[in-house]
Amino acid sequence: MASGWAGDDAVHEQIESSVAEAVEHARSRLPAGESRSHCLECEALIPEARRRAIPGVQLCVACQSEADARDRQVGHYNRRGSKDSQLR
Incomplete structure (x- = not known):
């Protein structure tokens, strides 16, 4: 079912x-x-098990957790909200 111009x-x-x-x-x-x-940010030793589990790992667990938290804060573009606000 189409609505509006969609x-x-x-x-x-x-x-x-x-x-x-x-x-x-x-x-x-x-x-x-x-x-x-060793971690790219804090120079802590990255355990061998982590290096085998994640090929190409660059950060220790603590620094990776911080990086993931920063990425979550950025968020993504909400197309639906944008479209809805344009139709009002």
């Missing part, structure tokens, strides 16, 4: 686009290459 599949396309962007963002954040023996 096509029949507009909501589905919007969801697919948002999911594809989230997947691409997650893939871009995956480490690559050789793991470091």
Whole structure:
């Protein structure tokens, strides 16, 4: 069912686009290459088990947790909110 100027599949396309962007963002954040023996930020020793489990790891657990928290604060663009506000 179309509403306003939107096509029949507009909501589905919007969801697919948002999911594809989230997947691409997650893939871009995956480490690559050789793991470091010491943390890039604090120089703490990265345990061998972590280096084997996550190829290309660059940060210790504490620094990685802080980096993940910073990334969560950024957030993503809310297309639906933007579209709804334009239609009002």
